[in-house]
Amino acid sequence: MRIVHVVPNVIPIPGSGGIERIAYLLSNELVRRGHEVYVYALAGSQSNAIIIPYGHRGFSKHNIKDFVIHTLPDNVDVIHDHTHSLVIGREKLNIPTVSTIHTEWGFEIKVKCPVYVSKTSLLQSKNGSPGSYVHNGIDLDGYTLEKKKDDYLLFLGRIEREKGVLDAVRLAERTGMRTIIAGPVWDKELYREICQRMAKAPNISYVGEVHGEQKQYLLMHAKWLLFPTACEEQFGLVLVEALACGTPVAAYGRGAVPEVLQGLPQFICNDLDDMKRLIKRDSPFSPEKLREYVALRYTKEKMTDEYLKIYWRAIRGWE
Structure with missing residues (x-):
């Protein structure tokens, strides 16, 4: 599967923030399992996936959207949006896009394939689309x-x-x-x-x-x-x-x-x-x-198992 991850433009991955670490662990584990993975992130980011660096620190969410849309690799199977404002998920692209709502900022944003980091958040959300949830995982080692x-x-x-x-x-x-x-x-x-x-x-x-x-x-x-x-x-x-x-x-x-x-x-x-x-x-x-x-x-392996199910669900139309 050819997978694109889009992370916030705040700090390079793996960084110190929860979003960056989760994207880092997930992308690395997907690569280990044989998938072709690209990650849009700040220059200086580290990953076993292919990093596509943003132009500079301080991009606005609109910069991220335009930059990603105009530089997407060919034949992408699924995009995974980790940004705070879900700037890719809300665009309704032809490519299936999974949007993880890492913070309460995304609760009111309408996207087709919303994924929450807990069942509690899923039940609290007013997104309006049938969502799912995947618990965060860590590298236990x-x-x-x-x-x-x-x-x-x-x-x-x-x-x-x-x-x-x-x-x-x-x-x-x-x-x-x-x-x-x-x-x-x-x-x-x-x-x-x-x-x-x-x-x-x-x-x-x-x-x-x-x-x-x-x-x-x-x-x-x-x-x-x-x-x-x-x-x-x-x-x-x-x-x-x-x-x-x-x-x-x-x-x-x-x-x-x-x-x-x-x-x-x-x-x-x-x-x-x-x-x-x-x-x-x-x-x-x-x-x-x-x-x-x-x-x-709560391991990265279990988290990756669940996200792969989510990706296939998005590819099949999410219903």
């Missing part, structure tokens, strides 16, 4: 199981209100437990507020945006990953990454979180007091059990 945990809590995510970082800070203040905050700053005003609170709480530290080995180390050794999300999460990839390292998670049950943690309901918290009670205890599951949970549900 890229995450190391660590049985011995250090005595710290970890928040790993964007520094913005919808990710709930302020509740992670409040939890650290109430418990006095060592807490590491990691992630890019998206809300500077919120970041300043957090810095003021950290100045009064020496048990809290901010280490910036982390990638690669540093991110892996933090996930592996944390006693608990904190996920006090304040929004309707579409999936929550960091939950799966932590579990793959054998690290338990303490999460608010918003959006797709109960779906992702369906087999681990003990990790779902109703509020901050509930989360405080949970992280004061040891995990009810061994690190090995947590990794096994991911291996059975």
Whole structure:
């Protein structure tokens, strides 16, 4: 099959964002299985697929649409649109186009073949077209199981209100437990507020945006990953990454979180007091059990299996 992926023009793949990593893993796995895969992405992107680079950082969504339409390889079987605004899926091209709605920004956009990253998101959407869903997957071999945990809590995510970082800070203040905050700053005003609170709480530290080995180390050794999300999460990839390292998670049950943690309901918290009670205890599951949970549900191989079914459904007309 000849497959084209179109990713956002924000950062090169594999990048640090969930969309870029998913597109990277999926395209590589499709190549490994013998498919011919092209990926439209920023220059500097890495993939086993053939990269078609955008002209420059800062393309608008209209630039992406025009650039892709005018440079498509011949005889493409299916296009997979990962862009925030689904700029290719909404064009109604003659080529079957699958549109993954990675964020809530795409909920109201009308496309023929919408795919959500959770069943929860599918049920919440008002797209109007009969959609489907495919859970995100990770490269399990890229995450190391660590049985011995250090005595710290970890928040790993964007520094913005919808990710709930302020509740992670409040939890650290109430418990006095060592807490590491990691992630890019998206809300500077919120970041300043957090810095003021950290100045009064020496048990809290901010280490910036982390990638690669540093991110892996933090996930592996944390006693608990904190996920006090304040929004309707579409999936929550960091939950799966932590579990793959054998690290338990303490999460608010918003959006797709109960779906992702369906087999681990003990990790779902109703509020901050509930989360405080949970992280004061040891995990009810061994690190090995947590990794096994991911291996059975959220791998790149399983994700690719499901997307191949989706591609054939699109080629056959989607009905």
